[in-house]
Amino acid sequence: MTRRSLWLLCVFVGAHAAGAQDSLVLAGVGRETAVRLAEIVDAARSSGLPTDPIISKISQGVLRHASPERIVVAAQSVATRLEEARAALAPAPTPADITAGENALGVSGVTRAALQAVRSTSPNRPVAVPLGLLAQLVASNVPAKRATEIVTDLIRRGASNAQLVALGNEVNSDVERGVRLIASLDVRLQGLTAVLAPPAGGSAAASAPVGLQSGSGPKKP
């Protein structure tokens, strides 16, 4: 891919449809394919969907010298997932949440129902990072149902974005060190939920001091 072609590809990002098509043609994508891709982007833009993910996928396809047909199919897949993500994260998801939702749906095993579960647990807050953890866990071969339960439970317990990301990183690091995935999840979740209160009280355990101690102490207040 020449520097000139790359520059022309960048022009496509904000260009008028006709100009964008010319950019793609110069980048090695045939005119017919360029028309189809521009239609996909325009249709998404018209329906109020973010178009950056589609343009990014087209860029990736061009830079990887993928066949035109493959680029069109990939771009259409992204557009479809964007629509699905918007519906699943309704009402009124932000463009960032829709983009994150599309990315998550692109992981085999992540379903619309999983996105809905995350959204219903956190109806008024951004969900991009929890969706990222969901996608990472499913991509790591955690069963989708279990991954969804983990993410929604952590949201309910008030885990911060930093804690969610750290959990994903720690699990990934454990797995690449040879630790079994489910064992790593159990270990890391125990460590994280030990400092998160359960959704219910739990504060009764720290009421009056208990007379005879074995050194165990309460695991969480």
Next chain:
Amino acid sequence: MRRARLILLCVCALVARTPLHAQWALTADAGVSHLRQAGIPESNAQILGATLDAAGARSALRTSILAARASSDRWTGQGVMLGSIVGPTAGAARWELDGAVSAFGETSELPTTSAEVAARARIGSSLRGGAIGAGLGTRARGSTNNPIYRAQGDAWWSIHDERVFLNVALTRTRPLVGLAPPSAQTVTPTLSYVDVGANWRHDAGGLSIGLVGGARGQGGASRTTSGWAVLDAAAWVQPRFAVAVGAGRTLEDVVRGVPHATFVSVALRISAQPHATIIARHAARAGPHIRAERVRDDLRRIDVQADSASRVEITGDFTNWSPVPLTRTGNVWRLERTIPPGPHRIAIRLDDGPWIVPVNLPRVDDDLGGTVGIITIP
């Protein structure tokens, strides 16, 4: 006693009605404690205890039992069951119902039992919040029953691996006067006291440390103030085995009939669930590793560890798949730029070689017949 049974039934009904998730934890401790406790000579005791925690979406149950055998063949045993259930959010607050039942006994003494229920209003989240409420119950020894009245306020705050909990409780009851019930002419004085306590817990990297302390002010004819403090720590040396130590001074648990004590203990702890250990067990797989963190506002930092490379580039959806070179900073290759939080697909290249996925990222299909890594940007 009939009231105690009724309260126990209410607690069980409240907790049992709420279906429990698979979130549960079971530990058992076995060890020794050097103990100085009211009513028995200073001695070494063998101790055996177990704690079962179960938590559902809106409920929690903790059951703890502890038995100790002092060198003088004197036994004590205690059991506590604490349960709570939280209602759905209504505005800024949620209701909570708590219940507790306990039993304490020692050789040659009548056992003491208690049962309480309380209602509270909670505000905030599991990370930061507070609650205030009141409750009542009963405690019994032999044929003597006394009511318990309690008002309580709590606050909690979590930061990363630290959790702080504050508690104020006003308790009113009557002393348990022994075998014979008070006669009609006997007026048993009311016992009132205020406990103010703080609890800090650190739990990360296979190490769990907790510190509880507070003070009690007792009113009435014999006004007194006394304090307590307990330090405990557990180091997980194996995923299911830890060494647990503890030391401290506890006050009399008036409600549960547990006398005050000073102790030092060490125990082996066994857990049904695995824990992170304090010892790193496996060497990292060879290959580049990647990490992302938030620097401030929109700025994010990506670090790639690739020791033997002289040039590292990254490509991903946030670069529109154009290669972007990273800058060597110390022993990592670094990129700082604005990246939206959430999942992103990336690949890296070392020394103009093929595009690869860092070894610590899961791989996903890229819709174009290849694979890329997926990373979550905070």
